[in-house]
Amino acid sequence: MAQYQIAVVVGSLRKDSFNRQLAHALIKLAPSEFTFKFLDIGALPLYNQDDDDHQAEAVQNMKAEITASQGLLFVTPEYNRSMPGVLKNALDHASRPYGKNAWSGKPAGVIGASIGGIGTALAQQHLRNVLAYLDAPTLGQPEAFIHAKEGLFNDDGSIGAGSKDFLQGWMNSYAAWVKKHA
Numbered sequence: 734m735a736q737y738q739i740a741v742v743v744g745s746l747r748k749d750s751f752n753r754q755l756a757h758a759l760i761k762l763a764p765s766e767f768t769f770k771f772l773d774i775g776a777l778p779l780y781n782q783d784d785d786d787h788q789a790e791a792v793q794n795m796k797a798e799i800t801a802s803q804g805l806l807f808v809t810p811e812y813n814r815s816m817p818g819v820l821k822n823a824l825d826h827a828s829r830p831y832g833k834n835a836w837s838g839k840p841a842g843v844i845g846a847s848i849g850g851i852g853t854a855l856a857q858q859h860l861r862n863v864l865a866y867l868d869a870p871t872l873g874q875p876e877a878f879i880h881a882k883e884g885l886f887n888d889d890g891s892i893g894a895g896s897k898d899f900l901q902g903w904m905n906s907y908a909a910w911v912k913k914h915a
Contacts, residue, residue: 740804740805751885756808767911773791777823803911809844810845810846815855837867843857846879857878875899
């Protein structure tokens with residue numbers, strides 16, 4: 734049986750963020766042949782094109798982890814109707830220098846949770862636009878704009894009963910997408 738390592742990019746640096754919790758809960762729904770590695774995007778310096786020829790060690794490490802992975806899982810909040818700056822910074826770093834885009838060809842899933850009624854719909858759309866340009870084939874359906882409210886997570890961190898079937902279906906679709914494109 735093939736094994737699939739997935740690079741997980743959480744767009745929030747907050748330790749107890751809904752999206753970090755969602756990422757950990759989703760992992761529990763994944764097939765047994767999937768393993769997950771969280772990327773440390775908080776250690777990256779701000780992107781500066783002057784550094785392309787001598788990228789920081791944190792950037793090199795992140796690019797190596799992306800390259801070693803067979804897929805990408807983006808779990809992002811929405812800040813001011815878009816993706817967080819720290820996530821955009823990571824996208825820019827790993828796509829550079831020109832011609833050395835670590836994201837290229839890696840099948841991706843995009844999901845996110847927010848206390849707002851539309852979840853992270855606009856952040857996800859912006860992220861999808863960037864991933865399309867970066868040549869990362871991204872799962873289109875089902876979309877998952879998760880409303881973070883009471884009952885989303887059980888006490889043990891797993892997905893609550895009201896959302897479990899939907900998110901299991903999302904994970905099943907994502908796993909099939911990775912297998913098809915990896």
